[in-house]
Amino acid sequence: MPTLKCDVVVVGAGPAGSMTARYAAMHGCDTILIEKRQEIGSPVRCGEGLARHFVEDTKLPYDRKWVAQEVKGAKIFSPNGTELTIEESHAGNEVGIVLERDAFDKAVAKEAAKAGAKIMLKTTATAVLKDDGRVRGVRVKQLEEEFNIEAKCVVAADGYESQVGRWAGFRTLLKAGDVTGTLQYRMTNIGKGHDFPNYCEFWLGTIAPAGYIWVFPKDEVTANVGIGISLDRLHNRQDIKGYLERWIAKDPRMEHAQPLDMVTGGVSTCAPIKKTVGNGIALVGDAARMIDPITGGGIGNGMTAGMFLGKILGECKEKDDFSEAALQAYEKAWRAKMEENLYRNWLAKNKLVTLTDKDFDDVVKTLAEVGVTKLSVRAILKVIKDTNPVLVAKFAEFI
Ligand code: FAD
Numbered sequence: 001m002p003t004l005k006c007d008v009v010v011v012g013a014g015p016a017g018s019m020t021a022r023y024a025a026m027h028g029c030d031t032i033l034i035e036k037r038q039e040i041g042s043p044v045r046c047g048e049g050l051a052r053h054f055v056e057d058t059k060l061p062y063d064r065k066w067v068a069q070e071v072k073g074a075k076i077f078s079p080n081g082t083e084l085t086i087e088e089s090h091a092g093n094e095v096g097i098v099l100e101r102d103a104f105d106k107a108v109a110k111e112a113a114k115a116g117a118k119i120m121l122k123t124t125a126t127a128v129l130k131d132d133g134r135v136r137g138v139r140v141k142q143l144e145e146e147f148n149i150e151a152k153c154v155v156a157a158d159g160y161e162s163q164v165g166r167w168a169g170f171r172t173l174l175k176a177g178d179v180t181g182t183l184q185y186r187m188t189n190i191g192k193g194h195d196f197p198n199y200c201e202f203w204l205g206t207i208a209p210a211g212y213i214w215v216f217p218k219d220e221v222t223a224n225v226g227i228g229i230s231l232d233r234l235h236n237r238q239d240i241k242g243y244l245e246r247w248i249a250k251d252p253r254m255e256h257a258q259p260l261d262m263v264t265g266g267v268s269t270c271a272p273i274k275k276t277v278g279n280g281i282a283l284v285g286d287a288a289r290m291i292d293p294i295t296g297g298g299i300g301n302g303m304t305a306g307m308f309l310g311k312i313l314g315e316c317k318e319k320d321d322f323s324e325a326a327l328q329a330y331e332k333a334w335r336a337k338m339e340e341n342l343y344r345n346w347l348a349k350n351k352l353v354t355l356t357d358k359d360f361d362d363v364v365k366t367l368a369e370v371g372v373t374k375l376s377v378r379a380i381l382k383v384i385k386d387t388n389p390v391l392v393a394k395f396a397e398f399i
Pocket residue numbers: 011012013014015016017034035036037041045046047048049050093094123124125126157158159160182183184226263264265266267284285286287291296297298299300302
């Protein structure tokens with residue numbers, strides 16, 4: 001195949017990449033979206049929790065087809081079983097809708113296509129094309145054929161394992177303490193209890209060292225039951241399975257439950273990276289380490305940043321300037337929206353991983369008694385400030 005030419009080539013058709021392609025195409029860029037897999041959205045490697053406002057913020061047409069379950073909020077469980085209920089509007093970025101992620105990713109890509117983006121499946125970026133210190137496109141492999149896609153801007157939206165940014169010289173490597181290893185079963189035949197399936201559940205403590213266990217309901221009897229554990233707490237990555245299975249064995253609702261599928265994967269829990277734009281290149285979503293370091297959720301931030309990036313690529317096209325200086329507008333926009341929160345949550349995560357089971361019991365009990373209404377680090381610490389000064393002293397700088 002001869003070299004293809006376009007304004008913008010987006011590598012990766014996850015929510016961040018498809019949203020970028022959609023807004024770039026809407027704003028006048030000749031856009032190609034490439035995806036290495038044969039089907040967008042599949043296989044799913046996600047707990048599938050998303051706050052509703054991200055759908056509204058990014059103007060994604062709502063469609064029941066990608067909604068598995070709408071929940072009323074979150075339930076947090078401390079190690080001794082103390083329960084805290086938080087209503088949906090205050091329950092954070094992963095609570096509201098439990099998605100059918102494969103259909104959801106396709107829906108975002110559909111909007112990109114509707115806006116005029118060209119989608120190429122089974123097309124893997126294998127290198128970035130560079131010339132005179134700027135990125136000029138990507139080398140791709142489609143089935144057995146190799147060719148170049150020349151572009152005025154390359155968007156690295158290639159997810160957690162991103163290589164495109166690294167090939168272009170960005171520093172995206174992670175320390176073990178800033179990576180959470182995950183394993184999730186989609187369990188069915190789950191019994192009643194804890195108001196299932198109306199709430200997304202988060203289980204804290206040494207059952208999941210420096211992480212948590214989640215139960216995100218998909219329907220009356222089915223849920224994504226997963227665990228995240230910081231890699232620096234695991235002697236062996238295989239141990240993660242044992243942690244989750246021990247928890248499942250103890251939950252009476254799971255007595256007759258059976259798995260429908262199993263997925264593993266990593267999520268970054270790092271501080272925001274220093275730089276996400278260069279001459280002719282921008283990073284977005286997991287590739288830009290935009291995941292919330294406490295929850296491990298990244299769909300919403302990726303879509304929001306993708307929307308910002310797509311619009312700014314439209315401005316770059318008008319000025320015919322895709323230089324690092326021109327792309328700074330994107331760097332500024334996403335940082336203004338989420339950087340402070342990402343950084344604060346990264347600092348808080350580093351403290352949270354030091355809490356004991358007793359600490360978690362005390363915190364959740366206090367919050368349940370006082371009736372905290374908002375699931376944010378600052379709001380929670382304010383509530384426990386008076387009731388547990390010793391514990392809250394560890395977090396003094398956040399209050
Ligand atoms: P991705 O969705 O990873 O998309 C990247 C795309 O790029 C993929 O389709 C991939 O095939 C493609 N690609 C990669 N390399 C290339 C290449 N060289 N050429 C072409 N294509 C390429 N987040 C939440 O918000 N809520 C949750 O409940 C939640 N649960 C999670 C549970 C687990 C077990 C895991 C692992 C993650 C979870 N996350 C959750 C995180 C969430 O999945 C990611 O933040 C989100 O998918 C990021 O979107 P993205 O578009 O940046 O990347």
